Amino acid sequence: MLRRCLSYRPPVNVKNIFQKGITVRWVQTSGHIEDDALHQIPPQLNYSHLVNNADTIEQNMKLRKYDSDIVQKVKQLFGTRESIMEKKQQLTKERDETNQLIRSAHNKEERQQYIDRGRHYKEQLKLLDDKLATVESEMSAHALLIPNDTHPETPIGPEENAKILKIVGKQRMEEGLLDHLTLAEKLDLVDLGQAAKVSGSKFYYLKNNGAWLEMALVQYAMQKAAEHGFSAVITPDIVRASIAYGCGFQPRKTEASQIYDVTTASIVNTSAPKMVLAGTAEIPLAGMFAEKMLKEESLPQRVVGFGRAFRAEAGHGSAEERGLYRVHQFSKVELFVVATPAQSDGVLEELRKLQEDIFTELGICFRVLDMPTEELGASAYRKYDIEAWMPGRQAWGEISSTSNCTDYQTRRLDIRYLSSQFKEQVGPKDVRVPWHVKEKWVDFCHTLNGTAVAVPRVMIALLETFQRQDGTVEVPEPLRKWIPGQPKILS
Template identity: 40%
Template sequence: MFKSCLCKPSRLMGKSMQFKYFSICNFPDIDTNYYCDVKNMTEIRQNIQSRKGIGNIEKMHEIYNLLKSTPIANETYKNLKENLYKELACLPNRTHPIVKTYEEQPHLIHEINKKKDFGNYKPLEFSEITNLLNLMRTDKLGHTCGNKSYYYIGELAELEEALIKYTVSELLKENFKLVSVPDILSSNVLQSCGMMINTDRTQIYSLDPVHHGPDLYLSGTAEMSLAGLLRDSLHDTNNLPLKLAAVSRCYRAETSNVVEERGTYRVHQFTKVEMFTVTTREQSDDMLEYLRGMQEHLFSPLGLHMRVLDMPPHELGAPAYRKYDIEAWMPGRSNYGEISSCSNCTDYQSRRLNIKYYDCNSEKYVHTLNGTACAIPRMLIALLETHQEPKGKINIPIALQPYFSGKQFISKNSNVPKLKLLKIK
């Protein structure tokens, strides 16, 4: 089922379809029937507004009308068409009808696990715990490995490994296909996933264009690499849904000075296990529920108190049709923090990446969905803050113990000596 459709698109696809996107004369097959129909203008305008996104439907229509009245032979035609697709590419995906009614607030689906009662003890923050137990170094690293760098040490590094083992084992039981992905990607894959390379320069790291060539970026999530793998592929309906999973390093250049995002809450690099699925257009609503269920199945045994949220329009990225977030209670910070999200992108990405399926003698665009299975830094924050003991140890949830050399708790690390900065220059 993993076969042929991935690596050998040419075998399954007609020649006419092997075009390259973002080159001068070819354009992604954006749903112009919908976006360019005057009847939908109000809806689209409303959608852009409620999602607080970019995109200008009036300007798009202006160009569209101009284009319609311009003969193909006219020299402005090509230019107009390029501008039209530039405008079209900015428009967000449609929004799920229920989500449209949420206005500004997320809709609470349900809560999982009770908040832990610490009695008189005031739970410590992650950075305080790791400092006391000597499990992490974040100080004075700017000059040797850049801002916001961190080293997990000893049992905290072991816990990271245990989380990956646990998560991937569970995903394999559910017949997800594991993929090992590249972390350096070209811009067209990123753009097709809804990343704006030029406007969001600060979000994405790139390699030095003079030294390494002009078009190489560091992947922000395995979703991008997996989407890149599926580009230009045609799938048999019988093989759908296709469920993929990847463990990868994620690089994000964004910085934050918000107090809530202090410490290792928002970092430039981290390890994440990601789920990515491909479905028919009829299957994607159910698949989103399945991904959310999978996340709940993975996180519940870890003993975290969580709330599952159906996110309002303005919280959706341009590719998403609907998105669920799971927030875990972080007792040390005394706040909820997002530990996962899952989105249904319907055909937003597949149209840009040319991913189709074969159904009753016709080709249709697949729906793509993605979801976090485990993002390490925040999961570690939630785990350590939730399972801390006043006496300075951390209990390991039973579900993780078999992957953690059978150990039941983490105690102070004395294998790694504390460093002292040299006084002399």
């Protein structure tokens, strides 16, 4: 198998490499491969599956409130593609026959006649190739808007149809409790006014013990994940748009994008690829595995990443969203797992159990929800949300979620694994095996993600849950060692 990687340097005269019908363009410039060509990952979509299951997929999209007309458009374009391929195959056959006649021509006039016919076939094939490229590009663009399948146990409908799986802890219901913003300003933990002057509304400064509380939450979550076998990662916050879209973070046609674009083009480099700020560390964590072939025996692979999350859309300024509840930028510790299809359902429950352990240990009252179809993002096959009871609001607020994305992201980022049975069948020798032999032992991985700690939301729950009558706040025991002086009370 040809691996597309930075260390590979193709011969100077190589223009295209064909692998499984996918074209990968290499451009040789001063000993380096053109940067933009390297990072365009062709999605490995199963168009036959989409077409053969169009009615089921269309119904799934309706349940998830997606434009289901896309499916029929893909089906139509697939039929057009098949027709072009058939014409191309027939013309290629006739061209090859003509080439044979050129070689066996009896005289110059007869030979010229066949050459003219061959030239005609060449022109027709070029037109078909151009048409095929246009159709395939349009078909891919539409197919990439189709969301993942949905777990059969997922509730149907809007958010209010979420199924409550459990409630942990006791809700504080007494009167006179302060909201987190009042508490944070009284304790000099936050400054929204000055942040609005510097960056705009929905930004904030965390100060004094507010800053230390964020650090403590990050350290605590990273350590908890490490204890459960997760490898630590600090992720980049700027990623290629193609990676973000490959993870399923492109907006629906009827929605505004939550993604911040980053302009990188300049007079010197006008062809720079489109870059965006990561909306979650899930995106660069998934990118860590892009275009990789993993061994089945190495799965599942667990990583925990710390990064900043950037969201351009941050609510409508309602009373429920004041303060830190919905902001443009926040710190987050993200759990990410690459697994085999057989492992992914079990891994999803493991992620949920770890999240429950974190919030139970912090002393937060929370509930676990099996989210309904209309609340699933494009990549999610099944999603659990965890909502904390926020006494200052006297309402539940989402603090975490975890999703099984099955092969939705891995088909778009080309993340596969080689079956452990491959060595048993081929033998232990380290030999080069042709791709057509190896292919039957290769499948796409599944990816899963979960929020360990989204700092502002968890801070809200902690401040409001552990507030005391005098306006001070008790610090949960697991966090104290990461705050200078190890205070038990914030005052």
